[in-house]
Amino acid sequence: MDNREFISRIEQTPIIAAVKDHEGLETALGEDVEIIFVLYGDVCTISEIVDEIKAAGKVAMVHIDLITGLNNSRDVCVDFIKNNTQADGIITTKSNLIPHAKELGLSTVLRYFILDSMALTNIEKQSRTSGVKPDCIEFLPGIVTPKMIRKINKVSRVPIIAGGLISDKEDVMNALDAGAIAISSTNEEVWGL
Template sequence: MKNGLFAGIGNHNIIPAVRKAEDLQKACDSEWPMIFLLIGDLFTVEQYVRQGLEAGKKVFLHVDFIGGLGSDPLVVKYIAEKIGPTGIISTKNHMVKQAKKSGLQAIQRLFLIDTSALEHGINNVRQNEPDALEVMPGLIPRVISELHSSTSRPIIAGGLIKDHQEIQTALQAGASAVSMGNPALWHSFAQA
């Protein structure tokens, strides 16, 4: 499904998830048009976001991982007005809702460890209306397929993805994209 989040990026279905500062430039230099930033703190995050945006990337900031910002919804308003990423990623319902109110795109990250977590996740998506879901771990094709048919949101598979076959399995199950933190895999999938 192509909504505002995936509009204009064609079939680019790998999303570099930057977990180390030294990988940010690799993500900026990659052919993939979107970056997930899982690094930074109060002092560095603005520069990291700017670096990604200046490289022409859609930059999504994982607000749960940014040191010094906390989980008050006001943080999202600050991020929208002062830092200016394309959007945010969060596991927290109130942060996703505030992102939408603040004009940012929002990706809700779901950890699906059992049936109860799946049902709870589907209910949260219906209430929060994120632009997309990131499903963790990304190695659960049946659940990706179920979420794909139960919600009207794009699904991003993430976590524990280690090779091309796992990427293809997630995409075939209905994921719109796969996020991963391994720069070698970003580049090797682009060459495939």
């Protein structure tokens, strides 16, 4: 899947199901979501998890940092995902993995935690760094103020996804109205909005 197709799928269905266990995955597979963020698994199970998602015709993005056995900052972890799964891409907090994943043709989401003003500075610095250009960035928590979402959108050179602690339609609408391209949530009630 190329960058344009990935972004197009997000724009068509801006609510992303983030799953943290098999029960959540089963629920997400039955929902009208196009993209699933996989936040669980290990090197022995990730291929099967991704196969279920792909069999349902959905986009599978693996949060590589959360997969037991792949949670280090080496390119070989990305190689494993590419060579041993049908995943469409990766999510990571490790910016050094983004260029290699892009070289392999994987879609990429770089995740940031917005804890203080330094996080905003890091997003801006990262967006100017040559060689590190993810398809999207995801920031957590996604319920930051609309003013902060607009600031993040202004400094980011790629589309932004709001993730974490989004629990109702108001949270979704606030994030989207402030400039996020999508939201991701583990809250199953949000998936059906």
